[in-house]
Amino acid sequence: MTTLTLAKAVNEGLRRAMEEDSKVLVMGEDVGKLGGVFRVTDGLQKEFGEDRVIDTPLAESGIIGTAIGLALRGYRPVCEIQFDGFVFPAADQIITQLAKMPLRSLGAIKLPVVVRIPCGGGIGAVEHHSESPEAYFTHTAGLRVMACSNPADAYTMIQDAVRCDDPIIFFEPKRRYWDKAEVDLAAPGLPLDRARTVRQGSDVTLLAYGPMVKTCLSAAAAAEEEGRNVEVIDLRSLNPLDLDVLVESVTRTGRCVVVHEAPVFSGFGAELAARITEHCFYNLEAPVLRVGGFSTPYPPSRLEDHYLPDLDRVLDAVDRVFAY
Amino acid sequence: MTAEAPRGADAPPELIQLLTPEGERVEHPDYDIELTAEEVRSLYRDLVLVRRIDLEAVALQRQGELGLWASLLGQEAAQIGSGRALTDADMAFPTYREHAVAWCRDVDPVKLLGMFRGVNHGGWDPYEHNFHLYTIVIGSQTLHGVGYAMGAQRDGAESATIVYFGDGATSQGDVNESFIWASVFNAPVVFFCQNNQWAISEPLEKQTRIPLYKRASGFGFPGIRVDGNDVFACLAVTRKALADARNGLGPTLIEAFTYRMGAHTTSDDPTRYRVAGELEAWKLKDPIERVKAYLFKNQLADQEFFEKVDAEADALGKDVRRRCLELPDPGPEAMFDHVYSGPHAMVDKEREQYLAYLASFENGTETGTGR
Numbered sequence: 001m002t003t004l005t006l007a008k009a010v011n012e013g014l015r016r017a018m019e020e021d022s023k024v025l026v027m028g029e030d031v032g033k034l035g036g037v038f039r040v041t042d043g044l045q046k047e048f049g050e051d052r053v054i055d056t057p058l059a060e061s062g063i064i065g066t067a068i069g070l071a072l073r074g075y076r077p078v079c080e081i082q083f084d085g086f087v088f089p090a091a092d093q094i095i096t097q098l099a100k101m102p103l104r105s106l107g108a109i110k111l112p113v114v115v116r117i118p119c120g121g122g123i124g125a126v127e128h129h130s131e132s133p134e135a136y137f138t139h140t141a142g143l144r145v146m147a148c149s150n151p152a153d154a155y156t157m158i159q160d161a162v163r164c165d166d167p168i169i170f171f172e173p174k175r176r177y178w179d180k181a182e183v184d185l186a187a188p189g190l191p192l193d194r195a196r197t198v199r200q201g202s203d204v205t206l207l208a209y210g211p212m213v214k215t216c217l218s219a220a221a222a223a224e225e226e227g228r229n230v231e232v233i234d235l236r237s238l239n240p241l242d243l244d245v246l247v248e249s250v251t252r253t254g255r256c257v258v259v260h261e262a263p264v265f266s267g268f269g270a271e272l273a274a275r276i277t278e279h280c281f282y283n284l285e286a287p288v289l290r291v292g293g294f295s296t297p298y299p300p301s302r303l304e305d306h307y308l309p310d311l312d313r314v315l316d317a318v319d320r321v322f323a324y
Numbered sequence: 325m326t327a328e329a330p331r332g333a334d335a336p337p338e339l340i341q342l343l344t345p346e347g348e349r350v351e352h353p354d355y356d357i358e359l360t361a362e363e364v365r366s367l368y369r370d371l372v373l374v375r376r377i378d379l380e381a382v383a384l385q386r387q388g389e390l391g392l393w394a395s396l397l398g399q400e401a402a403q404i405g406s407g408r409a410l411t412d413a414d415m416a417f418p419t420y421r422e423h424a425v426a427w428c429r430d431v432d433p434v435k436l437l438g439m440f441r442g443v444n445h446g447g448w449d450p451y452e453h454n455f456h457l458y459t460i461v462i463g464s465q466t467l468h469g470v471g472y473a474m475g476a477q478r479d480g481a482e483s484a485t486i487v488y489f490g491d492g493a494t495s496q497g498d499v500n501e502s503f504i505w506a507s508v509f510n511a512p513v514v515f516f517c518q519n520n521q522w523a524i525s526e527p528l529e530k531q532t533r534i535p536l537y538k539r540a541s542g543f544g545f546p547g548i549r550v551d552g553n554d555v556f557a558c559l560a561v562t563r564k565a566l567a568d569a570r571n572g573l574g575p576t577l578i579e580a581f582t583y584r585m586g587a588h589t590t591s592d593d594p595t596r597y598r599v600a601g602e603l604e605a606w607k608l609k610d611p612i613e614r615v616k617a618y619l620f621k622n623q624l625a626d627q628e629f630f631e632k633v634d635a636e637a638d639a640l641g642k643d644v645r646r647r648c649l650e651l652p653d654p655g656p657e658a659m660f661d662h663v664y665s666g667p668h669a670m671v672d673k674e675r676e677q678y679l680a681y682l683a684s685f686e687n688g689t690e691t692g693t694g695r
Contacts, residue, residue, distance in 0.1 A: 051478055057508055062467055062501035069471020072456070073479070093498070096461045097468070104446040104457050107662040141671075142663055165665035193669065240669040 001184050007177040009151035010040050010116075012185065013158035014078060018048050021076060024162055027054040028063055028080030028116075037082055038118055038177050060090035064115065068097055071111045076162055078114040083174075085128025087117055091136070098167045099142030110165040114158070119147075120211040120261050121308055122175035124301040131298055132210075132262035137169045138239045138271070145238040146192065147171040149213035151181040153196075153236065156189025164192060173211035195242035197249065201231035204255040204318055207246060207272055209235040212259045212309060219314035228318065238268060246272070247279045254285040257317045259309050264292040286324035291317045337535040337549050339581060342556040345609045347617025349556075357560040361624040367408065367555050368615045368625070369633050371400045374424040375612065376637035377433045380644050381423075381440070385590040389648060390440040394421045398553070398585030401611030402518050404428065405558025406486065406580070409566055412454065413483040415476070417469035420458040421518075422488050429455035437648045444654065463489055463496030466515065470502045473513040473569070484569035486514045486562070492523025494539065495531045503543040503577075512569035514562065515540075515577040518552060520584035525597040537579035545575045552582030553611040583609070656682065 004012065018024045026041055026048075032055035035042030045053035056063050060081060067077035081087045087094075094115065102109050121130030138145045144166050148154040154172065161168045190196055198213060199220050206216040213234045220230035231249055235241070250256045256276050258269035273288035291309045299307050342350050342357060359367075378396050385393040396403060399421070407428030410416060418425055423436055435448045439458060446457035456472075459465035469487030476483040493499050494517060506513050519536055521528050532539075540547025550561045558580055565576035583606040587594050619625040660675035 057501070057504050059497075059501045059504070061498055062505050065464065065467020065498060065501070066471030066474060066505050069468040069473070070475045071471075072450070072468060073472045073475025075475050075478070089497070092461065093464060093467065097459075097464050100445070101457070102665065103662045104444075105450060105662075106444060106447055107665070108449040108451060109457075110665050144664070240671075243669070 001182040003180055004151045004155065004183045005178050005180050006148070006151045006154050006172070007038050007040050009155040009183055010158050010172060011042055011044070013155045014041065014044060014162075015047070017078070017159050017162040018044065018052065021162075023075045025052050025054060025070060025075050025077045026080070027056050027067060027077055029056060029058055029082050031055060031080050036080060038174065040116070040172070040177075041080065060086055060088075061093050064090040064093035064098060064113070067113050068093065068101065068111060071113050072109065076112045078116060078162060081115060081117045083129045084117055084119045084131040084133055087115075087133060090115075094137070094143070094167075094169070095140050099140045102166075103142060111167045112162070112165050113167045114161045114170050115168065116158075116170045116172060118174040118177070119171040120173050120175060121298060121304050122211065124304070126301070127298070130301070130304065132260065132293070134169075134171060134238055134260075135262060135266065135268045138268055142167065143239065144168045144193075145171070146236065147173070147210035147238060148236070149173060149176065149208075149210055149234050151179065152183045153189060153234075155183050155185070156187075157192065157236065160189060160192040171210055176211055176214060179214070190236070193237045193240050193242060195236055195245040196234045197231065197245065198234045199230065199232040201229040201253065203229040203253055204257060204321055205231045205233060205246070205249045205253045206257050206259060206314065206318075207233050207235060207269075208259045209238060210261075212261060215309060215311060216259055216314060219311045219318070222311060222315060223318055228322075230318065241271075241275070243275060243279070246276060250276050250280045251283045254283050255321045256280075256284070256288045257291060257314065257321055258288060259291045259314055259317075261308055262293055263295055264290045265295050267292055286321045289317045289321050337537070339549050339551050340557050340561055341551040341554050342560060343554045343614055343618060345553070345614050347614045347621055349618065355557065355560040355564065357556060357563075359556065364615065364619060365625055365629065367404060367559070368612070368619060369636070370404045370408070370424070370427065371555065371612045371615060372633050372637050373640055374400055374404065374427050376641045377427070377644055378423060380641040381437060382586070382590060384437065384645060384648055385440070390437060390590075391442050392589050392591060393440050394589045395586035396421050396423050398583050398606065398611070399518055399520055400424055401555035402516075402552035402558050402580035402582050405555040406516050406562040406578070409559050409562035410454075410486060411566075413481065414566060415454045415456070415469075415472055415483060415485045417456045417465040417472070417485065417487045418458055419462075419465065419488050419490060419493070420460050421490075422458075425488065426455060429453040431455055433644050434647045434651070437644065438651050441648065441651060443651050444658075463493040463498040463502075465489070466493070466499045466502035467505070470505045470509075470511050470513050473506070473511040474509055477509070477512055482570055484512045484514060484566040486516050486566065488516050488518065490523065491517065491519040491521065491528055491531055491536060492526065493517075494536055503540070503575075506575040507544040510572070510574040512572070513575045514565040514569055515575060516562065516580065517577065518580045518582055520582050522584050522588065522594070522598070524588040524592060525594075527598075535579065537577055540577035545577065547577040547579065549579045549581055552580030553609045553614070555611060555615060
């Protein structure tokens with residue numbers, strides 16, 4: 001076992017992926033000498049050279065567009081979008097090209113492109129550096145959307161994402177980059193499209209992904225002191241959704257709260273709530289509740305603690321789901 | 325510079341031309357090209373056949389057999405000239421109008437028609453032809469082409485990439501980004517801009533104040549304007565640019581100066597925004613007539629040859645029409661195929677449920693759900 005931060009775990013995962021397959025490339029802004037603004041690609045250019053770890057011009061559409069071209073030529077590019085709020089110039093290439101080209105070719109083309117996006121708030125950043133744009137991408141058929149929440153998953157998930165022949169949007173919870181955990185570098189991870197029950201419980205199910213998994217685990221620990229037995233599921237894969245694990249859990253607990261940082265309205269939680277309601281209707285003791293961001297743009301950082309779901313807001317929702 | 329000229333304008337643009345509209349051969353010191361009689365006849369045949377395919381496609385659309393068609397009328401020389409300059413190992417990235425380049429890359433014209441008929445969104449194997457799928461979003465493919473060229477560069481391959489786009493596309497961010505990438509990475513790519521003067525209803529001056537080929541110098545690579553209705557010049561200029569790319573000299577922008585003789589697509593009505601006189605002037609510069617005149621004047625082809633090509637074109641038109649009408653509609657399950665490269669829990673489930681729903685009408689049980 002090795003102690004790694006989440007950022008270092010992604011770094012190690014990328015290193016392994018690049019060692020394993022010479023077609024794997026890393027590309028993005030400042031990913032070379034600097035090692036990325038979060039140091040996720042630290043040391044990779046030194047080890048693998050400038051042809052494989054490519055400092056690109058400062059244009060996100062160009063990063064994704066040229067990555068598509070490189071993938072057409074047999075490469076497996078891992079693109080870094082520096083911050084969540086900067087992915088939108090690349091949205092056209094991701095949505096109209098990356099997601100749809102394999103189908104357009106009737107399967108002749110595979111686009112094994114990974115788009116890494118540090119996501120979420122909680123780091124006191126300026127505007128556009130704290131967003132949670134996952135629903136834009138889960139809504140786009142042809143993409144797989146992943147969100148890692150801890151170092152061990154980050155290490156295996158990034159490697160599995162690189163090996164996958166489909167385009168993947170890979171969210172990394174930036175405020176958890178410095179969280180440390182023991183990682184077994186030899187252990188295989190859970191398959192890429194599987195959810196994980198990270199805490200077993202019998203009274204209520206919390207569904208979370210990325211940065212909110214830790215928040216939900218803290219809330220579950222606090223709830224236990226109040227005598228509530230809370231189950232926490234880390235989705236890991238948002239598209240496809242590992243629905244069976246979710247349905248099995250809520251069928252058992254009868255209550256469900258969905259937690260994410262993105263605005264609740266039209267957020268990914270709406271999809272989860274709808275699916276849980278459809279599949280667990282006769283077992284539900286209460287409607288599926290959602291905790292998330294408000295219907296406002298992400299606030300200035302002095303207010304972000306109000307915007308971001310925290311332990312108390314999750315516990316409040318747990319109380320409400322028991323009040324029915 | 326006259327007082328009326330826009331700021332920054334300098335010498336009038338030079339147009340590379342090797343064959344005049346009257347069919348006279350012109351020499352150019354940088355773009356000498358030796359073509360045998362057989363090669364010229366072959367180019368002529370290509371030009372005539374692709375015009376015939378295009379004509380047939382427009383007719384098929386008018387008869388309700390295609391949802392849409394983007395005619396290449398007037399741009400045959402730009403496309404055949406550049407398409408014939410490619411080697412087998414070179415790669416081409418088209419827009420949705422490069423039917424003649426597709427012809428040069430041996431893509432069955434019926435596959436192009438299938439896309440506009442709506443049986444699929446593409447459907448040819450880009451790797452089989454080294455001809456990428458049509459891209460409808462304006463300019464997106466320029467980045468794919470540059471990325472592909474960067475891959476070829478990393479592979480050490482003897483392969484250049486040509487990227488097609490139009491005058492309207494030059495305003496797109498992606499096209500400008502692709503210029504930057506190509507320049508910074510010295511990518512083996514040729515940017516082939518067919519300036520057909522119109523982006524649907526918007527004339528060139530809505531996109532640029534300088535000749536498009538001059539844009540290249542700001543990005544750090546050469547730009548050339550070629551007579552896009554002169555198949556010899558398009559062949560010579562593209563051949564040189566491709567060779568430069570293969571030899572590590574980096575990108576070139578070629579502006580093929582031509583004219584969109586038809587509508588933007590079959591949904592468009594150019595009488596609303598352009599004058600007939602413009603069309604008449606460009607008719608005199610027709611890309612096919614000048615090759616015919618050249619062949620005649622130099623006694624490189626006789627009447628029998630031209631009649632034979634016309635007959636071949638008619639037969640091709642009939643064949644393409646017949647096979648287009650025979651294209652089967654895909655089964656509903658096709659919608660779910662190839663969205664992902666392998667199993668995908670949600671798509672697989674929806675396929676199963678929808679087929680069960682359809683089957684419920686067949687057997688009267690109606691047990692499936694429509695989702």
